[in-house]
């Protein structure tokens with residue numbers, strides 16, 4: 001009898017979740033990033049970004065030795081792509097601007113009008129089709145020339161140069177673009193680019209480079225936000241936010257040490273950039289400050305490897321975002337790890353060892369597993385930690401290695417993650433206003449080249465025309481957007497039904 005009641009209650013809960021609807025005003029979109037899709041790497045006066053430079057000079061860093069020289073060639077396919085977006089039914093399209101396409105010297109001394117025309121055409125045609133552009137100013141495409149001056153984001157001057165660049169793009173496009181994202185994933189960009197040599201600019205300064213880089217990005221974000229307030233907000237009436245990446249860190253056991261290790265990981269991976277902007281007190285999370293200061297001292301450093309903000313800087317950065325952009329892909333389990341005698345590194349500073357459960361479904365990307373419930377927990381953590389800010393999911397998606405059109409595991413991922421999102425909104429009161437699937441079409445997946453495919457549309461990279469074909473997941477997403485619900489029984493015409501375990 002007890003079992004029957006339990007089963008009944010479970011089915012009530014499941015039905016409820018399935019019946020939840022995305023609230024009125026909730027916006028659906030897809031996302032992309034300039035280097036991953038545009039191609040046209042040397043069109044007009046465009047110069048190399050750090051990714052052009054890396055892939056040209058050091059191709060073996062990329063798993064399949066490929067590059068973004070042509071990528072999906074979105075540069076010459078605006079009409080085709082906007083038509084696809086329109087058919088998909090999205091409200092928003094998130095894309096990024098290539099800094100060296102607009103300012104070939106990195107500085108604002110010279111603006112390449114061809115680069116500007118390309119983005120004007122894209123923005124205008126999106127708007128003409130009822131799609132709102134969501135524009136990322138920096139999705140990792142630093143002009144190589146700026147990397148060569150003082151090592152790019154390790155150089156405090158880059159903050160000023162970035163603010164000038166942001167000023168240029170606000171003035172060029174801000175009459176039509178009203179949702180801006182300053183930076184994409186400071187944690188990944190800085191750690192992998194400046195600490196771990198896994199991404200451009202391939203610097204290997206573990207325990208130091210990543211902190212310096214993120215420190216400067218935080219300053220640049222704060223200063224850009226203040227610039228927008230002073231010069232543009234009243235006229236353009238837009239919003240400026242930042243996109244942070246976060247896994248959910250679940251304690252590996254219920255021991256107090258593991259619970260603390262998981263919370264410390266949340267603070268150090270997400271709080272690192274989120275706390276200075278979204279907390280009431282500003283500045284780095286206390287636990288991060290304490291850990292890195294103590295580790296640095298034990299290692300014999302005279303000053304902490306984690307830089308300090310002045311009081312004035314804390315104020316500039318605090319509150320410097322109108323919304324919280326969130327990229328989420330996976331969950332990890334964390335156990336406490338004592339690391340006081342190891343080499344300086346972000347992981348040692350965190351004092352945690354995070355890993356996957358073997359029970360979790362793998363994906364085509366080894367760093368991501370499918371753990372839908374972690375999404376809801378993460379959203380609740382952000383809600384309670386930062387006083388329920390408006391969150392826009394700027395990325396969430398599933399990569400495989402095939403690009404197959406009959407992509408049931410991707411559909412499973414979206415249905416399951418969106419169901420958790422619905423619960424977070426409806427049952428927990430999390431303030432989430434929009435969602436972007438990563439990604440519009442298969443593209444250049446950074447160090448993995450074209451070996452991992454996250455697209456709703458398949459791209460044939462062997463064909464010079466780069467034809468795009470809708471996968472089954474594109475139709476499923478379209479149905480979610482239209483009905484504002486997740487329907488596990490939906491099968492698009494012409495496809496065989498998926499079987500859910």
Ligand code: NOJ
Nearest residue numbers: 033184185327395438445
């Ligand atoms: C986050 C990054 O913003 C995006 O560029 C990347 O392709 C996805 N993660 C998938 O790894």
